Amino acid sequence: MMTERFTVPAKLKTTGFALLIIGLLTLIAGGITLLGSANEIDHSRFWVSLLHNSVFFLFICVASIFIQAAASLAQGGWILAYKRIPEAIGANVWIFGIIALAVLFAIVFGAADHNGHNPIYHWTHPGDDKILQGKSAFLNPGMFVGFSVVAVVLWSWFGIKFRQRSIAQETAPKNSTKIYWGVIALSGAFLFVYALTMMSTIPWFWIMSIDAHWFSTLFSWYVFASAFVSGISLILLWVIYLKGKNALKLVTKEHIHDLGKFMFAFSIFWTYLWFSQFMLIWYGNIPEETTYFKIRMQGPYSFFFYANIIINLVLPIFILMSRPSKRNYFTLVFIAFMIIFGHWIDFYMMINPSPMQENWFLNWFELGVPFFFVGILILAVSNTLSKASLITENHPLLKETLVHIS
Amino acid sequence: MAIKKFAVACFDDEAPLFAAVDKVRNSGYKLHDVYTPFPVHGLDVAMGHKDTDLHIAGFCFGLTGTATALGFMSWIFTSDWPINYAGKPFFALPAFIPITFELTVLFAAVGMVLTYCYLNQIMPGVKKHVFHPRQTDDYFVLVVEVPEGEPEGEIMEFLAGTNPLETNVQVAEDGWWFGRWDKDEDYTKNFA
Numbered sequence: 001m002m003t004e005r006f007t008v009p010a011k012l013k014t015t016g017f018a019l020l021i022i023g024l025l026t027l028i029a030g031g032i033t034l035l036g037s038a039n040e041i042d043h044s045r046f047w048v049s050l051l052h053n054s055v056f057f058l059f060i061c062v063a064s065i066f067i068q069a070a071a072s073l074a075q076g077g078w079i080l081a082y083k084r085i086p087e088a089i090g091a092n093v094w095i096f097g098i099i100a101l102a103v104l105f106a107i108v109f110g111a112a113d114h115n116g117h118n119p120i121y122h123w124t125h126p127g128d129d130k131i132l133q134g135k136s137a138f139l140n141p142g143m144f145v146g147f148s149v150v151a152v153v154l155w156s157w158f159g160i161k162f163r164q165r166s167i168a169q170e171t172a173p174k175n176s177t178k179i180y181w182g183v184i185a186l187s188g189a190f191l192f193v194y195a196l197t198m199m200s201t202i203p204w205f206w207i208m209s210i211d212a213h214w215f216s217t218l219f220s221w222y223v224f225a226s227a228f229v230s231g232i233s234l235i236l237l238w239v240i241y242l243k244g245k246n247a248l249k250l251v252t253k254e255h256i257h258d259l260g261k262f263m264f265a266f267s268i269f270w271t272y273l274w275f276s277q278f279m280l281i282w283y284g285n286i287p288e289e290t291t292y293f294k295i296r297m298q299g300p301y302s303f304f305f306y307a308n309i310i311i312n313l314v315l316p317i318f319i320l321m322s323r324p325s326k327r328n329y330f331t332l333v334f335i336a337f338m339i340i341f342g343h344w345i346d347f348y349m350m351i352n353p354s355p356m357q358e359n360w361f362l363n364w365f366e367l368g369v370p371f372f373f374v375g376i377l378i379l380a381v382s383n384t385l386s387k388a389s390l391i392t393e394n395h396p397l398l399k400e401t402l403v404h405i406s
Numbered sequence: 407m408a409i410k411k412f413a414v415a416c417f418d419d420e421a422p423l424f425a426a427v428d429k430v431r432n433s434g435y436k437l438h439d440v441y442t443p444f445p446v447h448g449l450d451v452a453m454g455h456k457d458t459d460l461h462i463a464g465f466c467f468g469l470t471g472t473a474t475a476l477g478f479m480s481w482i483f484t485s486d487w488p489i490n491y492a493g494k495p496f497f498a499l500p501a502f503i504p505i506t507f508e509l510t511v512l513f514a515a516v517g518m519v520l521t522y523c524y525l526n527q528i529m530p531g532v533k534k535h536v537f538h539p540r541q542t543d544d545y546f547v548l549v550v551e552v553p554e555g556e557p558e559g560e561i562m563e564f565l566a567g568t569n570p571l572e573t574n575v576q577v578a579e580d581g582w583w584f585g586r587w588d589k590d591e592d593y594t595k596n597f598a
Contacts (some may be wrong), residue, residue, distance in 0.1 A: 279501070285493075
């Protein structure tokens with residue numbers, strides 16, 4: 001009775017393809033000029049940029065699975081008006097997972113400088129480095145591959161499974177709650193998996209191990225917060241886009257307002273974790289810890305270091321603070337794009353400084369590669385959305401989303 | 407505050423209450439207040455209340471807290487009593503942030519609670535007239551001001567048109583006061 005189909009507008013498809021091709025051309029051009037260059041820093045530049053983008057886009061897509069799983073587990077009905085969007089993003093996690101795995105394995109096993117050392121992940125060859133030897137029981141290629149593959153396979157499986165159960169709900173017998181409770185159990189299982197991967201081990205392996213001598217106990221939380229707030233922004237952009245195409249008729253200003261509140265709140269949450277990590281290291285002033293911030297704060301990256309806080313905290317907090325701005329499509333779209341860009345810069349700051357040192361680039365290659373991922377995201381998600389109704393008909397909590405007041 | 411004459415109508419459901427509120431607002435009579443046993447969604451809109459400005463007060467209180475904390479600490483640690491803590495600069499901004507944050511939250515929270523209490527005229531030890539003892543139980547109580555110098559017959563007739571369970575006229579204080587129920591006012595006298 002309440003099905004609502006979405007056909008992908010030709011314009012969106014064209015935009016997606018255009019972005020994909022721009023990204024692909026950048027990748028090819030970068031592959032030829034950078035990998036073919038005699039200068040080793042150019043090789044690092046190529047791999048670091050690929051690593052940065054593949055990890056960032058994979059993380060924000062996995063955050064979508066987390067958002068809808070957390071809402072399902074909390075029996076939140078309000079999300080149902082647009083739940084097909086996080087589900088559709090989650091169902092495409094496998095694409096980004098495969099790309100990220102390919103890049104990660106290419107770096108771990110392929111990249112090498114003239115000494116045969118890995119320019120990004122030093123720990124692959126501990127040599128006589130006492131610290132790396134001490135960490136080698138955990139930080140070695142075998143563990144890296146094992147954790148990465150298990151995490152990506154589980155994320156992809158859960159992403160596909162959630163969407164499949166949600167579609168099965170539509171044809172379920174009236175008043176049957178079997179699938180509903182099944183999804184709740186599945187959500188619990190996913191959160192468990194997510195806690196052990198995204199909120200702990202995976203950022204250690206993929207990002208923190210770039211600075212292999214350095215460690216921070218809340219690093220994964222900080223990465224998760226970054227991915228979470230970008231994931232919310234991504235969902236909001238899709239919601240507002242579809243709303244502009246007269247789809248998603250169940251979504252009202254109230255849902256939009258609540259998504260805006262999430263962006264506002266989790267921008268502060270991200271800052272809280274970012275600052276907790278920074279302040280303790282600044283205050284403790286222990287050389288093995290402060291090296292991480294020395295290059296980022298006092299080196300050539302200091303501009304991004306401060307820009308990061310302004311884009312991800314100061315602007316969202318002041319622009320989103322008042323109620324009317326959280327109910328205004330224009331400010332929300334602006335802030336959502338800004339937050340995604342800001343956290344892209346945040347990931348840049350996590351990944352780039354260590355391998356690149358003072359030879360930093362934010363140029364045609366670094367700015368072109370993300371288009372490849374954005375293109376895939378647009379094409380894959382819109383295609384998935386068009387395959388089924390935008391409304392989970394027959395869901396026991398559907399009434400809640402209709403009467404939702406923020 | 408002032409002693410006024412009120413016409414009171416009681417309902418046992420939201421539906422007739424909303425109809426009555428609409429009717430009173432369209433009639434030109436001054437709606438004093440509506441008392442319900444639980445928060446009723448949409449009643450504020452029906453009564454014509456504007457969105458609260460409490461959050462703006464909260465923002466101002468918060469900024470006061472930020473300024474207090476940052477200003478006070480900066481003054482102490484740079485000019486009043488500078489101490490060298492582990493070679494940190496005297497103006498050690500990152501170290502001030504947690505306290506600044508706490509004071510911002512504290513000022514905003516306490517300030518908003520007090521402002522809220524003032525706006526709603528509630529405070530420990532403060533009393534307000536209770537129009538019906540069952541207004542916290544299961545009655546929805548609609549209170550309309552009787553226009554000054556006019557007999558209450560017309561307004562009672564008007565209220566009877568909204569199908570209330572009971573109606574009555576009460577002369578009562580319209581605001582808050584410090585005091586004790588047992589000494590100040592026998593609020594059950596209208597329902598003896």
